[in-house]
Amino acid sequence: MDTTGSIDLRALRFFLSVFDAQNFSVVARREGVSASVVSRTILQLEDALGQQLFYRNTRAVIPTEAGRLFVDYARAIDNQFSEARQVMQERSLQPSGLVRLNAPVFFGQRHIAPWLAGLSARYPQLEMELTLTDDYVDPHRTATDLIFRIGTLTDSSFHARVLGTQRYYLAAAPAYVARHGAITQPEELSDHHCLVYRGSAGANRWLFRHGANPWVHYPVMPLLSSNNAETLLTAALGGMGIVLFPDWLVGDHLQTGNLVRLLEEYEAGINPAPQQIAAIYPNTRHPPLNVRAVIDYFVDVYGSPLYWQRDTTPGA
DSSP: OOOOOOOOHHHHHHHHHHHHHOOOHHHHHHHHHHHHHHHHHHHHHHHTTTSEEEEESSOOOEEEHOOOOHHHHHHHHHHHHHOOOOHHHHHHHHOOOOEEEEOOOHHHHHHTTTGHHHHHHTTTTTTEEEEOSSOOOOOTSOOEEEEEEEEOOTTEEEEEEEEEEEEOOOOOOOOHHHOOOOSSSGGGGGOOEEEEEETTTTEOOEEETTTOOOOOEEEEEEEESSSSSHHHHHHHHHTSSSEEEHHHHHHHHHHSSSEEESHHHHHHHHSSSSOOOEEEEOOOSSSOOOHHHHHHHHHHHHHHTTTGGGGOOOTO
């Protein structure tokens, strides 16, 4: 214990034991230390409080009036710590309390929100707060426990659990293909109706590569551009034009045949670097149980390969 005025829990517990036993030697044997260690700890506690807690003589250690007053506070502190430790131990066994999640808007709507009922059923003591935003979120500065993000992982200041890699598909409704014909080369996109997502950084670039060749940017003149992916998807399903969208957004429509893939022999994307789907959280020696539980749950749900990547064949 620091003699400059601070009081530690060990000193309080020594005090409580001496108060009950009224003997330094009995407490020392119980704690596995020497009687002088117990006596010195009590002296340091008295110095920190500025009060004598015991009268000492050769036969017994008798609490003073200050000692009898202080014992109630000491027991309350010890009991509160014991309760707090029990709560913490229970949290280490069963996820409970609030966990704050953050995710991109449409990914969160399609691939997080539908699974929260299952997460709640698995961990009924867990409370959830889900915020959906496409803005950058710093896990060290935002009141968020776990962030689902899609992109290139370059920041080593946080931990990341990679769930999978995002793929992009060029797609259109069968009605559009029937009217305007199939595409055999990316160069032909300049003659087609393109529906392009435009975010805060500008319009997405449409990139393609064949085999191991370098990525090539093919500029397109959008018939419709929007910062709302759902709007562009709705327009594409109505036969208005072609979209270049991630698999998690169009995979189910490719499976049902509402959309068909174009330029299947080419790899498509909006960025040459791999776009990883990851769960990130602040650096910490021991990630909270709630965070570990949520990550493990979504690892199970998404599977490997990711469930929306398992088959894009109509009718599969």
